[in-house]
Amino acid sequence: MGPATIPVMMRLVAFTVDVDRDVNLPTPGKRQACSKCHDGDREEVRFSSSARGLRLIVDLLEEVGIEATFFLEGDTLLHLAREMDVRELLSRHEVACHGVCHEDITGGSTGAPLTGPEISEMLDRSRDILRQVFARDPVGFRAPYQHIDQRTLFLLQKKGFSYDSSVTRAIDEEDDSIRPWKAAGDLLEIPVASGRDQAGRRIVSYLWPMHEGKRMPDDYRHLAASVHEGALVLATHSWHVVETYNRGLLGDTSIEVSLSNLRRVLEGAREEGMEFLTLKEIAEAWQA
Numbered sequence: 001m002g003p004a005t006i007p008v009m010m011r012l013v014a015f016t017v018d019v020d021r022d023v024n025l026p027t028p029g030k031r032q033a034c035s036k037c038h039d040g041d042r043e044e045v046r047f048s049s050s051a052r053g054l055r056l057i058v059d060l061l062e063e064v065g066i067e068a069t070f071f072l073e074g075d076t077l078l079h080l081a082r083e084m085d086v087r088e089l090l091s092r093h094e095v096a097c098h099g100v101c102h103e104d105i106t107g108g109s110t111g112a113p114l115t116g117p118e119i120s121e122m123l124d125r126s127r128d129i130l131r132q133v134f135a136r137d138p139v140g141f142r143a144p145y146q147h148i149d150q151r152t153l154f155l156l157q158k159k160g161f162s163y164d165s166s167v168t169r170a171i172d173e174e175d176d177s178i179r180p181w182k183a184a185g186d187l188l189e190i191p192v193a194s195g196r197d198q199a200g201r202r203i204v205s206y207l208w209p210m211h212e213g214k215r216m217p218d219d220y221r222h223l224a225a226s227v228h229e230g231a232l233v234l235a236t237h238s239w240h241v242v243e244t245y246n247r248g249l250l251g252d253t254s255i256e257v258s259l260s261n262l263r264r265v266l267e268g269a270r271e272e273g274m275e276f277l278t279l280k281e282i283a284e285a286w287q288a
């Protein structure tokens with residue numbers, strides 16, 4: 001038997017974490033995102049919830065034995081690197097790029113799109129920061145706010161990235177599949193999924209509504225069960241287990257609930273027969 005037999009049917013799942021400034025919000029006309037301020041309208045940038053949530057999520061992943069993909073925003077990463085050994089912390093996980101200051105590439109939220117040279121410079125800087133902190137070569141990208149366009153996909157391909165994971169794509173209702181595709185040359189798009197919940201309403205594999213109290217872990221287990229072939233990309237933010245848009249900073253009991261919900265999503269996907277891989281591994285399996 002050969003060691004690398006590719007199964008005909010693949011039911012893969014990846015857990016991805018966007019590590020960026022706390023509860024980030026686009027700032028109209030500005031390149032840099034700010035953090036939601038819970039006591040007034042000040043423009044501020046914070047990283048403490050992102051740092052705390054990152055540690056908690058890595059601990060949880062250790063307990064459940066899952067290797068994940070972390071999309072790290074450059075400025076946030078430099079901040080984290082000053083207060084923790086982030087290289088050691090993420091040594092068992094994939095690290096990938098998520099911009100430098102949470103740029104809105106397309107201008108969809110800020111009204112100020114980046115020019116081609118600005119996108120190119122942002123990608124280079126983002127990758128350089130990761131190389132510097134982790135001494136590894138990132139091959140993946142997720143656009144801040146998931147705002148991606150074809151200019152950026154071409155640049156990613158030209159710069160030697162393997163995949164992007166910014167697009168949301170509906171699970172095919174004909175054959176219950178969600179597959180990566182070639183977005184520019186050999187660059188793969190490994191999309192976030194949308195499907196239907198038990199009541200027939202749209203649900204996205206980004207766990208945002210669960211952290212905001214609007215979805216239950218079983219909704220995502222149902223979503224995982226509905227994928228019969230391909231790769232399901234689950235996504236969240238590092239800060240979202242300790243701070244939410246609606247409630248602000250969570251107390252210890254709420255944080256425990258948040259982490260236990262996340263654990264149920266991950267274990268639920270595995271109990272539904274899906275195999276956890278990093279996005280880099282999924283890209284390699286697909287290219288093969």
Ligand SMILES: [Zn+2]
Pocket residue numbers: 018020024098102143144145
């Ligand atoms: Zn982000």
